[in-house]
Amino acid sequence: MNRTKIKGVGHYVPERVVKNTDLEKVMDTSDEWIVERTGIHERRFGARFEESTTMLAKKASEKAIADAGCQPSDIDFIIFATLSPDYFFPGCGVLLQRELGICETEIGALDVRNQCSGFVYGLSVADQFIKTGHYKNILLVGAEMHSMGLDFTTRGRDVSVIFGDGAGAVVLQPADKGDSSEILSSHLHADGRHAEELAFINPGCHGGVHGNKDKQGYSDNEWDSIFVTQKMLDDHLLFPYMNGQFVFKTAVKKFPEVITKALKSAGKSPDELKLVIPHQANLRISQFVQKLLRLRDDQVYSNIQKYGNTTAASIPIALSEAVEQGVVQRGDLVCLAAFGSGFTWGSVLLHW
């Protein structure tokens, strides 16, 4: 069996900075509320009609590929994690392949739809392919362009103030003999009982079978589309929904559980960790996790203050920044952990 290492990493965030005070102008919210409840001061929004999830991913991928010392044509598989894809289908993986100019290689492209834990899930999938020798240069990217689909009115304020746009990418390769960098383990979990507690339900092909039929205004004509209805538009049902407090309470339980599980599997203790990179959901969640695991301030990475919650992109952006800043050196023990919609959650323990 091979061992897998992350050879290259890179990130890209759009230039446009949106401060909390900018949001105050379009909805009933305040800088004070947002900072106190989430820790977020500002986020980045992509350029409308110029950027998209795939375009952000392209820029992050080019950096990761260069950092790995290879060319786009060396990539032999793409894994793309996002909840804000350019198209309902096809997935962003093939669009990224096209943007990177490597369609002639006909390499496979897989889209991962695990929201906040998409990058962690993708890392685990990539690890299996590298370990078994199936692929040698996997590009894994987490990217989001949330700003395109949020409700920037007071009605949507509990969700829309949290999210931001961005992308992060890694290139995974087999570790060389004697290499101190490797993925040690991954731990993936889900609990579908809470699927609707944090969800973007419409438009969709569910036809109300999960219990929300009345609100959608479906026609009795069996040949009419149920994917999107006029009522969905009229009643503003085409936006994400989050039961914030329930998500929060579950997150502060599941993060420590899955980090502890990763450490136990490797016979390590929290004090041996150089860095935990939690999915950047809410600064208060990260602080809870830090306290519960008795970690020092320097052991938990946070950049939500600058970018908000970038879902599948948040861990690779944070990893890329931590490496860029020299916070993490080759061989350091690092734990990546995520929790979010699904619910899905997971961790990856690695020697950077």
Ligand code: UT7
């Ligand atoms: O990445 C995926 C995983 N996501 C998460 O982990 C998010 C987890 N949840 C959270 O981070 C928090 O629950 C939120 C930040 C979303 C909300 O914070 P909260 O402390 O749970 O607030 P709340 O939902 O209990 O709302 C408190 C009050 C309400 O007003 P009333 O009913 O007390 O009068 C809300 O209407 O704050 C109001 N509110 C706002 N006020 C100003 C909700 N959103 C806003 C807003 N600005 N943007």
